[in-house]
Amino acid sequence: MSIFGVKFLLLLVFASTVLNFTASAQPVVKIGMSTALSGPAKEIGQQLKAGAELHFNFYNQHKADDAATIELQVLDDSYEPHKTVTNARKLVYENKVDALFGVMGTPTSYAIKPILEHSKVPFLMPYTGAEFLQEPHTFNVFNLRTSYNKEAQDIVRYFVDEQKLKRVALLIQADEFGLTVEKSLTNALAERGFKPVVITRFRRNTDDIERALEQAQRYKIEGLAMVGTYTPLSKFINRAMEVGLETQYATVSFASSNELFARLKGKPKVLVTEVVPDPVICKGKLCDTFREAVRNSTLSHNEQVFEGYLNAYLLTTAIQQCELPIDSDCLLNALQQELEHNTVIREVFMLQPAQKKLPVYRSFFQ
Template sequence: MSTPHLPAAARPTLTAALPPAHATRRRWLAAAAAATCAPWLGAGRAHAQEGAVRIGQSTALTGPLGDLGSAMHQGAKAAFAAINARGGVHGKAVELVTLDDAYEVPKALANVDQFLADRDLFALFNCMGTPMIEAMLPKVIDSGMPFVAPFTGAQLSRVKSARNVFNIRASYADEAEKLVQHLSTIGIQRLGIVYQNNSFGKEVFQSARQSMDRLKLPEALAVTVENNASDAGAAAAKLAGGHLEAVVIGLAGKPTLEFVKAFRALQRGVALYALSVMGTPATVKALGPDATGMAISQVVPLPSNVVMPVVRDFQAAWKAAGATAEPSHLALEGYINARVFAEALQRAGRNPGRAAFLDALWGLKKWDLGGFEIHATTPDRNASRFVELTLVGRDGRFLR
């Protein structure tokens, strides 16, 4: 016999059909099991109701920086999977729609055009790469669609008038300042800076130089490296001959590998300091012994630091999602970004419009995500200022 079609609210559930004692026990067991996997969600329903909040992500799943994009994507997916398993947000699942742009601007723009044309898409989330975000930003700002957690530390995404763009991660300026402050604290005077000859590298250089001026450090010996790394060897030779105590590295991708290998072949006693975009497991593995001893700034906590509640929650979600890769900083960053999105969606109430969602995002003041604070102020400022230094150990693992 067929079951008559009923509206969602009128459909009987299995729990409602059970005797009261069994129903109570079933609900208690389900809530206890879910809370064990994701205690930050509290008790709730086991499955999301009908409907979903669809959000779009253009990121590099392949290409030269595919390892970065894939790690963040997996971390975000783990968070949303845990949220959806607990009933979603106000009973609605969060559906992450991801398109691969292979770290190519034309593909990223085509992806964003597709997202902006989709009337059922609620927001853009965690799109990746300074060049890609710079290209897509005018369209996104003009559309008014919420753009949450663009993956860049560049100031170009921090637009004072763009209330629909919500930056989370600490900026490249924050990272460069942390590195220079540390070097000043330990008494380093003879400093070199190598930076990529693009907008990313120039921003790192300017931020580092401003910090050095403020701390009254001597002027650094500075060199550039082209995006194709063709002059990485020449840059390494110039810095190796500069009698330096430390080098700040404002490079990403292939230039990082080529420069570090060339420099280590010439000089092994000089401390190397790099930004978070360099500190991926793939890059560290590719460098091998040349990575040992490098100091790298990170914009999220160490993903093995289970003293922090947010890391414990992340590890539980990562395991529940069946992830086989070792948890990384980038995966944790994707997870944190997803948690922030879900929190704002929760605060915005049932069936919120984009305006209510943006109000909820900007209402996140000193919100403690288990040791990681989100504090929204103005669109030209990122909501997190978290930066800590890590060290690459002999086994390639990060240490604090």
């Protein structure tokens, strides 16, 4: 080989090394997400993931050259707690993510509490309003949805104060999710001098509701507050319509009004409390940006896609306030500051200047 050839080869090797070093030197913030991508509640998890990716992809394409790339690592847990534990261990201890994000569900979140306490990794925007996540003292959490307690209060307010119902029953998913909301519903009824006329239960990830339907018929209920996912709840309502049970229904946001309503037959009266405004009609810059992004995709304008999108938006704004590598305390403080002072996100939730608590919204099928 000639001297020129050797020099040229060395130049190529040097250039390749520089390019590889530059590529590897690009800052990356790793975000881990465990959610239901399969199983009977998969539409919720798929939509939360899609909404988050919608914004993260936009952010990565338009960020400054020296800004960190967001790497979202998503694992499927089928809404089963033991799978969430396996996923969380992999994400936290093997993949070394900077935060866990958008984990779906109360029993799944509760199952990884020891991992959160041990690792101190930030637990951001879980898809649950469980009370144990509202003000924890042993691990780090940030919520961008109101509590199930507030949703339960609104359901009972609707049934008792507005509709004047007296015979209210509960249909409860038999796990931590069901117990959490059951407690809030029972307390809200007790504040008004009532108690549930009957409490019926079914197992998570099943649609075994026949026994609950028999009990509801026997007790001649006027209102049924339901806690579960869209599959068993829609089956209960449709079967109740078939057997002539005339009652009003309500459930919290986790059920997904979009998926629940799509499965209903006839004209039952159903209320679903929501933790984000209707993305089709909400006002503000971010609402407009979301609708435009959805128009250029295959996604739909529903609350779960919107919630995932809002979660990702707020996270990227907070990350930009912190030096790299990301410090957990900085990230958590930045998220709280953005929620309290970012006019773009506050405009979406229609928050007043001094308002810190996120509101509850309503969707109706009737």
